Amino acid sequence: PPPLPLRITSEPPGARVLLDGREIGSAPVEHRFEAGVDYELRLELAGYEAAGWRFSLADLSDRQRRDRQLVFPLKSTVPPGVLSVAAAYPVAVQIGGRRFAAATSHDIPLAPGRYRVELVAPEVFLRQTYPVALDSGDRQALQAPAAVEIRISAQPSNCRLEIDGRALDDPMPLTVRLAAGRHTFQFIWPDGRRKRLTRTISAAARPIHVTPE
Secondary structure (H helix, E strand, O other): OOOEEEEEEEEOOOOEEEEOOEEEEEOOEEEEEOOOOOEEEEEEOOOEOOEEEEEOHHHOOHHHHHHOEEEEEOOEOOOOEEEEEEEEEEEEEEEOOEEEEEEEEEEEEEOOEEEEEEEEEHHHOEEEEEEEEEOOOOEEEEEOOOEEEEEEEEOOOOOEEEEOOEEEOOOOOEEEEEEOEEEEEEEEOOOOOEEEEEEEEOOOOOOEEEOOO
């Protein structure tokens, strides 16, 4: 049979890849493997335990054959930091490709480094990104913004309201809970008239009342 190309990947990427003691590149890297031959793979990355596998093509799982990929998660030898997220309402946390389901508190272990952390809570119109830097053994606290109730009205009152691009079905006037911070409001009347405004919402925010332009 012809050689089988396999992509060798490390998590995180960048590990030095040795095949039978000879370096063949940094993960991810592709190599062609022959049937009936025993191989020894070893992956090394500073700050992580080495990983490896002695195998032949006969040892591959169905998924490995289908994906043509060998994935090696590496275990950090450096103690992680912890990101502690707190909120007065359920908030989901997104870090890179990882998502943590909505809860009022999160303790998330992370390898030392810099991250962009997104907090999402549709019920209070929150979608905000925060930069976070974590050291080994560090604990960083991230507090979601407070939820503020605000009264919104319009004259005439037969308009539709969109907050941050999301339409609300409730008739005017209404009271909504919003995460403190900047929000965009758009009022749309049946005759096509519109009014758009942006406000910074805080605990001291005054009610919003608009008329068409």
